[in-house]
Amino acid sequence: MARYYFEARRLAVGYNGAPLIRDITIDVEPGEIVTLIGPNGSGKSTILKSVTRQLRAVAGAVYIGGDELRALSYRELARRQAVVLTERMRPELMTCRDVVAAGRYPYTGRLGLLTPEDEAKVDEAMEAVHAREIAGRDFNEVSDGQRQRVLLARAICQEPEIIVLDEPTSYLDIRHKLELLGILRRMAKERGITVLMSLHEIDLAQKVSDRILCVKGERISHCGAPEEIFREEWIRELYELDGGTYDPRFGSVELPRIEGEPRALVLSNCGTGIPVYRRLQREGIPFCAGVLCKNDVDCQLARLLAVRVIEVEPFRPLDDGAVERAKDWVRRCARVIDAGVTIGPENARIGEVLELAEALGKLERW
Amino acid sequence: MSERSFDAAKLRRRVRCQCVFLALAAALCVIVVLNINIGSVPIPVREIARILFLRAGDPVQLSIIWKIRLPRIAMAALLGGALSLSGFLLQTFFGNPIAGPFVLGISSGAKMVVALAMIYFLERLGSVSSWVLILAAFAGALLSMGFILLFSRRLKHMAALLVAGIMIGYICSAATDFVVTFAEDSDIVNLHGWSLGSFSGMSWDNVAVAAAVVGAAAALVFCMAKPIGAYQLGENYARSMGVNVRAFRVGLILLSSVLSACVTAFAGPISFVGIAVPHLTKRFLNSSKPLIVIPATFLCGAVFCMLCDLIARTAFAPTELNISTVTSVFGAPVVIAMMLRRQRER
Structure with missing residues (x-):
């Protein structure tokens, strides 16, 4: 039994066979939360797409639960890995519960009918994200925060061993950001679900993650525990901050100081x-x-x-x-x-x- | 929401679904009877029962019902269902509520190749079998579909895709008109009526072939209900849940092409049914679950087309209208209402 649940070995990712980022090597233990940070367009999403088989890897290999990603059948992969994507989904005439129930796909039979056990799991997943009260609402009519929680419930309902999330906190206000990351933290620590995600909010990344990967240029520039990564100069270099500063102690960001003769x-x-x-x-x-x-x-x-x-x-x-x-x-x-x-x-x-x-x-x- | 009220909501949904199916079945029966009853020779309802179930009664009426009206009714029902289902599949595929075989030019592509095949075979052999027509229509449908897919890679915008489809439709119609203009006189009458769309002149042989093709395709579509449901959440989610997206997309394309090709081969291009009926059905059911939407759409399409055919036959009797004339009158307002509604929801 491998110690790591998720491994990437010298992975190169990119579009149309042209590598954008090379030599990605990641090891993730079960129940760990690993966060990718980096500037816009650095390729965080490309990496996440490649490890969820939405994009073919240019080189290297990804192992999930000890098996090579490409060797897994669609159904087998779906039972191990669930995703929360950035793309906006606009399903027609579907309630939030219908969306969550779609997560049972890899477990249902030919016609996709839900058994009472499936129904119970759907309810349980909605409970876990505190979304029971919106179960009957139309998915297109709920707020962004509720929508994101429903999508997370859908992923949980798929009973995965690893959840991959691409910027799950975008569009959310601060309360919903905290709530969502709190749920993820609980899933990881209580159920041992491995979490791999990208975040824009470096202050939150510092607080929620067990490990941080900095994506910049052609490779992973730094990788390690948040205490090692969040140094003023590394963050400054990663995001190319010309003005303004990042305070690693509190994870806060400041505008540049006003220079000149003190008045x-x-x-x-x-x-x-x-x-x-x-x-x-x-x-x-x-x-x-x-x-x-x-x-x-x-x-x-x-x-x-x-x-x-x-x-x-x-x-x-x-x-x-x-x-x-x-x-x-x-x-x-x-x-x-x-x-x-x-x-x-x-x-x-x-x-x-x-x-x-x-x-x-x-x-x-x- | 408490446990009890949630169960109540579930129950309400189930009851609604059953009511819709019952209503559609009732409408189907009523329209079948009306369709037999009304015509240049009206046949009273009591006679209809006798003729249908006992095969006894006035020989003229018997032959009108069995040789003319019944095959036409059966064909309208089958092709209406097929057309609606084809529209539903295309809407799922493109994630676009106003996609359909007619607006995307698929019907027109099929029409063009069928017209060519008809002229060719009538000239050489003097007759043409249903299977050849279906094959020709299928080839034409796939041809248009190929162009649409080519454009859809570049045109991400939903309106742009429709414009491309409509243009393909115009090009194919122009080509059809061209060959019809230069065809032999004797073919023209036949071709001209057909290329505008009509359910007239159907034989039991036609019905048997159409039933075989549509039945098989509809059964396959029903078997794909599960992946269609996943695909409604978007291609990437479907893939992450274990759908083999590539194979699934090929299946959708082939099935929707077969269905609309079959319609075009027998009845010519018919507009708006493919867009309006799936939309109406989803509104009736207040759900988009493929498992119930697929059979309901088929039923609703059958009822819709039989009703339109009844109107086409009788509104200005003895002159018969094109079926598209009637379906447009009913279908276009539905599409406009749907678009206004979506705009409001944004």
């Missing part, structure tokens, strides 16, 4: 500075931020958005150097914004900075 100094800590940074950013005002301990949440964002950050080591009283630098910036900037600094024994000397700003008539309290 404002923001004094804050404990997160009070974040809304001020964003506001200055929107108004196009270059600013510097201080006096921030390195473990302050403000400090993380200030590094990305402020032109200059006055940083100090945590859990120590403010030293002369930091206070002098802050006073220097008070003199140089036209505005000093107090975003609500909490003052305690360790940063008591921030009071001196505030007094100076007050004296110069530059202090604004937000």
Whole structure:
């Protein structure tokens, strides 16, 4: 028995025999969630189409449950692998339940009649995606979020060992994205279903996946656990971010910082500075931020958005150097914004900075 | 929705389905009787029963019923069913609700080759068998179908595909008109009536051949109900559920061509039945499940064509209308209504 459920060996994929991406080697253990990320047009869908036999692989081999993809019969493959595709389906006069029930195809007889066990499995699949209440609605009339859940239920109903999803969260609002990925996570961990999918939302990919594959150029550029992959520079390189930054700690994306001679100094800590940074950013005002301990949440964002950050080591009283630098910036900037600094024994000397700003008539309290 | 109300919904669907089948069967019986009853020689209903079941009664009436009216009725029913089924298959294949053998030029292609075959064989042999006509029609249907498939690779847009089909239809009709114009006088009368579409002049031999071909094709279509259902979700989903899409598509093309070829061989091109009837049937059933839609479409097509034939025969008697004249009057509004409805749903 192989340790891996899904394997791709030196797979090359592309259209009309011309390889677009080469040397794809992937091993996926049962119950793992593997996510493909990469810019638009990088070939994520092409890879997914090739491992679901919608597209003939140019070279190499794919193994599912130990068997070569091409050696499996249509029915056998359908019992192991189910898909959720990006294409919009507009079936005529079909209820959501009818669409889900179509997933029983590889198990029904010649005429496709559902047995009571099949019916029970359809109900169970709808239950798993919380779609019981829309079972009788026309599929074309439900919302995008419901539609996507119904399509997932259809795939679950096929009782596959691996589900392949191409951008399942596109068109969904944030609540439905979370709900869908939550269901996938549960399927993978409770039922041991292997999940292979592509996602645009790198922040969600980081949180839901066991493994990440970065698709870029002619090959898989990086492959590994999310902790290894989500580094600022790799993401920057993968998506060719010229402006803006990606913060791997929170998985958030920021617009580029406003460069220039700082016109404002923001004094804050404990997160009070974040809304001020964003506001200055929107108004196009270059600013510097201080006096921030390195473990302050403000400090993380200030590094990305402020032109200059006055940083100090945590859990120590403010030293002369930091206070002098802050006073220097008070003199140089036209505005000093107090975003609500909490003052305690360790940063008591921030009071001196505030007094100076007050004296110069530059202090604004937000 | 609770468990109970869901079961109730399921029950409602089943009852609706049974009602539709019962209504269609009743309509079929009524129209058969009307069709026998009405004509240049009206035959009272009491006589009809005697003649049909006991084969006794007035010899003139007996021969009118058995030699003229019954084969014509049977043919209208068979070909109407075949045409509707062919339309249903083409709509499934192209994922396009207004596809049909007539608009895609398949009927016209069949008509062209049948006209050529008729002229050729009538000149050489003085007669032409039903089988030859069916084969010729099938060849013509496949020819048009080939062009349509060629275009459909390039034309992803549904309206563009239909325009291509209509153009193919015009080209084939022009070719047919051309050969008819230069054919021998004696053939023309025969050909001209036929090329406009009519159920008149059917013999039991014709009926037997048509029944064999249509029956076999319809049975095969019914056997394909399961993959057709999967294909309604789209080609890629069908493949992922285990349908051998390539073989399935070839099967669909061949069966729809055979069905529409058979119609054209015997009755000439008939418009709108292939689009209107499957659509009406799905609305009646409020479902698109092939397992029930296929037999219901066949039945509904039979009823529709018999009704249209009745009108064609009797509306302006003794002059007979082309069958297409009548089917267009009823079918075209249905198609327009369907398109308006779809537009609204968008």
